Amino acid sequence: MTALRQAVAQVSPAALPAFTRELDQAADEARLGSDLGPLRRFSRQWAIYVHIHRQPHLAARFRELEDRAQRGNAAQARAAAVELGRILDEAQAALSENTRS
Known part of the structure; x- marks a missing residue:
């Protein structure tokens, strides 16, 4: 997640609070459900965001x-x-x- 956070910071620093908030939420959902799906969706969503904003x-x-x-x-x-x-x-x-x- 560090590389993704750095990419978001580079292309759109103003998006970092949303990134952090959504990462925390995905991590909580993953822990509660013992499922990595929420973290995978989060990573994919933000990778798409970075791709577009680059x-x-x-x-x-x-x-x-x-x-x-x-x-x-x-x-x-x-x-x-x-x-x-x-x-x-x-x-x-x-x-x-x-x-x-």
Whole structure:
């Protein structure tokens, strides 16, 4: 988790409090359930976050789409959600490819 924390600190220092809070929650869930699933999900989620935020143009587009999904009309929100999903899917695929290599 140290390398992931360092990556978050590098790409988005303002996200560190959320990272720490969510890590604590995932660790508690893992302990209570005797299951590493919550920590795996946490790591994957934040690895995707770092992947997106390492690319400033992609991070800016992601933030713009999040804003449109929250503030736009229904059609704009749906279109933004579709594009957000595409970006997340591509980030997930890129990370999966990197772990296979």
